[in-house]
Amino acid sequence: MAAIPRPLTDSAPAVPELTPEAAAQALGRxxxxxxxxxxxxxxxxxxxxxxxxxxxxLAASGAVGGWKVGATGxxxxxxxxxxxxxxxxxxxxxxxxxxxxLRGTEVEVAxxxxxxxxxxxxxxxxxxxxLAIESVLPVIEVAETRLSxxxxxxxxxxxxxxxxxxxxxxxAPEPFDGAWFDLRQTEVxxxxxxxxxxxxxxxxxxxxxxxxxxxxxxxxxxxxxxxxAGQIVTTGSCTGMLFASxxxxxxxxxxxxxxxSVFF
Numbered sequence: 001m002a003a004i005p006r007p008l009t010d011s012a013p014a015v016p017e018l019t020p021e022a023a024a025q026a027l028g029r030x031x032x033x034x035x036x037x038x039x040x041x042x043x044x045x046x047x048x049x050x051x052x053x054x055x056x057x058l059a060a061s062g063a064v065g066g067w068k069v070g071a072t073g074x075x076x077x078x079x080x081x082x083x084x085x086x087x088x089x090x091x092x093x094x095x096x097x098x099x100x101x102l103r104g105t106e107v108e109v110a111x112x113x114x115x116x117x118x119x120x121x122x123x124x125x126x127x128x129x130x131l132a133i134e135s136v137l138p139v140i141e142v143a144e145t146r147l148s149x150x151x152x153x154x155x156x157x158x159x160x161x162x163x164x165x166x167x168x169x170x171x172a173p174e175p176f177d178g179a180w181f182d183l184r185q186t187e188v189x190x191x192x193x194x195x196x197x198x199x200x201x202x203x204x205x206x207x208x209x210x211x212x213x214x215x216x217x218x219x220x221x222x223x224x225x226x227x228x229a230g231q232i233v234t235t236g237s238c239t240g241m242l243f244a245s246x247x248x249x250x251x252x253x254x255x256x257x258x259x260x261s262v263f264f
Contacts, residue, residue, distance in 0.1 A: 023044070025060070039153035039157035055225075064083065080216050089167055092263075105143075108238060109180065110138070110232050111137075114135075115131075119220075134175075135176050137173040143164045181211075189252065
């Protein structure tokens with residue numbers, strides 16, 4: 001009997017397995033010097049590994065200033081990322097230089113906590129989370145990436161990279177009212193210079209942002225973390241992501257809140 005030919009094998013070198021700590025170090029270097037990381041090198045095959053990389057990233061980068069949480073739609077499992085305190089900047093800031101190359105902008109509604117939500121045995125309820133909130137504020141999240149193949153990266157790689165977080169521009173706060181837990185009627189306008197580039201009403205992908213906050217509080221318990229007084233929690237885009245050119249003034253209005261701007 002003739003020998004059965006062996007199938008050809010891919011001769012490309014195997015992608016090395018990185019620990020969460022090593023993956024976080026690679027992302028940290030990318031933040032510092034602008035060199036990008038191939039998403040496959042992170043080996044973020046599932047959400048647990050991605051969250052472990054997030055934890056190592058924050059352990060190396062310092063204090064947590066807040067969190068971002070969102071979901072692709074009602075009934076979908078949310079995802080989240082802690083935000084470095086150094087990336088939270090006041091409205092009217094100028095974000096310029098080599099660190100800002102994507103300049104992806106999203107208008108969001110965020111909440112500042114008045115009290116901690118520490119780990120405990122039983123889950124937090126919606127009423128308990130509401131009592132822990134001090135104020136509501138408009139924010140502009142600026143998306144950036146440490147990944148060389150950002151457009152083609154797996155969702156878990158984006159999750160490991162703090163969900164492509166670059167910075168969070170903070171607007172003026174207003175006292176919290178429970179009505180802000182539902183964004184189904186929230187009107188938002190975003191302008192690049194004087195041109196309206198987005199005008200939406202109730203187009204948040206998961207308008208029950210109160211549910212997102214409850215999920216986040218209980219996710220943090222399971223993760224051995226906690227939401228803390230003074231932190232900002234932003235709850236996902238009301239406009240989708242739009243990319244601003246260098247030299248653009250981005251101006252936003254969320255009905256019921258003060259106007260907000262950032263300059264590139």
